[in-house]
Amino acid sequence: MKPEDIQELVKRLVERELEGIIPSSRPIPIGVSARHVHLSGEHLEILFGKGYELRKLRDLSQPGQFAAEETVTLVGPKGVIEKVRILGPLRKRTQVELAKTDAIKLGVDPPVRDSGDLDGTPGITIVGPKGAVTLEEGVIIAKRHIHMTPQDAREFQVQDRDIVRVICGNERKVIFDEVLIRVSENYALDFHLDTDEANAAGVKTGDTGILLKYRGEVKVPEKRYIQKRLITEKDVREAEKKGYTIILTKGTIITPLARELASRLGILEVR
Ligand SMILES: [Zn+2]
Structure with a gap:
């Protein structure tokens, strides 16, 4: 500083x-992410062979995300790290997430970035059982x-x-x-x-x-309500965006989808 x-x-x-x-x-709850790789479909095929599909090892905390059984080797200018876990599902762009200690070992100097923000980041070589890919960019330390x-x-x-x-x-x-x-x-x-x-x-x-x-x-939110005769899923989305609460009184008609969504979002108040 x-x-x-x-x-x-x-x-x-x-x-x-x-x-x-x-x-x-x-x-x-805290989730610790060890170094890992997200692959594009194109790179998966180069590293593991045509038509290859990742096998799920275990689910991660975020719905739909999983750790794959497959690992790769990272090769940097100063060092090599083996058995780096692949996380699924596949993404549009390949992304390598390292801790600073890993980056020093490999000899790369990635910036701290949000996932997906890869422009101008350093590249690295990824080696799989069937081939290797050298990325132009894609290595980050996750924010x-x-x-x-x-x-x-x-x-x-x-x-x-x-x-x-x-x-x-x-x-x-x-x-x-x-x-x-x-x-x-x-x-x-x-x-x-x-x-x-x-x-x-x-x-x-x-x-x-x-x-x-x-x-x-800490802003204490002013509570605002939406009170209509008929409430649809669109009204609930709108209320959610504006931070409003939906009030149901006698005579309000709410579609089942809207009711389910509003209650899941915690913005339904029945009077
Ligand atoms: Zn995350």
Whole structure:
């Protein structure tokens, strides 16, 4: 950090200190991601042969995501790492996610990025049983993040792309700053760290962390309601986007799909 950055940081921390820190009451499960590779269909065929399909070893915390039985070897300018797990399903672009320690061993210098943001990142050579691929770009250190559903986001009072902090660990507690919030109905609550981050705090998959917010960042949402004669799935989507609640009173007609969705999102109030 440059001296002016440190000054700015101290100023920010002092201000924040005065505002007070509010910990979340619900703990967040931690998922530690070891180095891994997401492959495109084209690269899978080069590495494993034409028509090859990944075999599932185990499901991951995020619905639909899995660890494959297959592994590859990564070859960098300074070193080699064998048995690097492939995660499925296949993606549009091949992406290699490393911890900083792995990157040093391989001799590459990847930036900290969100998954999928690969422009201008370094490449690497991936070796499989049937062939090898040399990527032009695609190696990143994943930005630490929390996956959650819209319902979780309401509970934690955060929004997609917010940056928060999480405290975790026992004898070597660490507060992780710059934690990205990612919200989708297809996610399950999980705080994703790489192995370097997890080791620094002495945590492993299945441990939990506490989300920290500064008082100034906590907005108490004004509750707004949608009350109509007929409520369809479209109304529920609209309400969800605006942070509104659907009220059902006697005489309100709601389609079964709309009811199911509103109740799953936690924005249904029956009066
Ligand atoms: Zn993740």
